[in-house]
Amino acid sequence: MRILILGGSGFVGRALADEALAAGHLVTVFNRGHRAPVPGTRLLVGDRLADGGLDALRSGTWDAVVDTWSAQADAVGAAAALLAGRAGHLTYVSSRSVYRWLAPGPLTEHAPLTAADDPGYGGDKLRAEHATAAFGGPVLLARAGLILGPYEDVGRLPWWLRRLRRGGPTLAPGPRELPLQYVDARDLARFILANTGLDDAVNVVSEPGHTTMGELLETANRVTGGHARLCWTDPQQIVAAGVQPWTDLPIWFPPGEVHDFMHRADVSRALAAGLRCRPVAETVADTWAWLTSLPGAAPQRADRPTVGLDPAVEETLLPA
Structure with a gap:
């Protein structure tokens, strides 16, 4: 597949780039260019918070796009709108922080969500989830939990x-x-890459008590x-x-x-979609x-x- 990763040189984005390349995909990453890109990827440079910062994405088509952004929702919506019609699928790496704090468990994907005007991290993630509607196509909202691993x-x-x-x-x-319940960034990446067609919200984290x-x-x-x-x-x-x-x-x-x-958290939906988590020792x-x-x-x-x-x-x- 032709895959575009918005990010691609940090933690989760880097895991995505590594795993996609290892699977034989053609990988383009878009970021500010502050870190060395993963060897083998094509780098597009831009600052999505600056005027004209998405210009490098105004041409090109991809089979799948993964957005790892974790701040302002407007940036997620702007990229989703720009890529509408030029990519087959969008994944947004969200968070289980979108759920209402201390909502009764076990948390399924249908648990109550935080307030839309929540000023914190959970609110940012929820508003970004809503902003992906501008893509106009299938979107996987990968609601990760605690993420560990190299980088x-x-x-x-x-x-x-x-x-x-x-x-x-x-x-x-x-x-x-x-x-404890967490997900290795590489297992999160593999799940995302294996589900570039899923149109759903999914808790992507290990089973409770994985370690x-x-x-x-x-x-x-x-x-x-x-x-x-x-x-x-x-x-x-x-x-x-x-x-x-x-x-x-x-x-x-x-x-x-x-x-x-x-x-x-309840992760039955992720397990049914193929999530597999490596041992904590690894x-x-x-x-x-x-x-x-x-x-x-x-x-x-x-x-x-x-x-x-x-x-x-x-x-x-x-x-x-």
């Missing part, structure tokens, strides 16, 4: 890997058997050399100390309604191999907060 530019799994590599007594947020907090951290410790001693700590003690789940301790939420909202090992190959610091998205726990705070929660 991650939010820093969640990379932070844990670097912390465990540092070693010593390490705060491990309990309970150890806490189930646990214990398996994730023990695997990461083993992959990084086994230098850490995991100190499993009661979640109430961690929260009482003012530690912020998800940001201070990436990936983790204590048991309760927030955890269930984030890690217990995601962890490949992410560590990528991190250790970098000449400098890992990339960090400017529109996301830096994650990770202050070592001084961690010290107060470790056993004497």
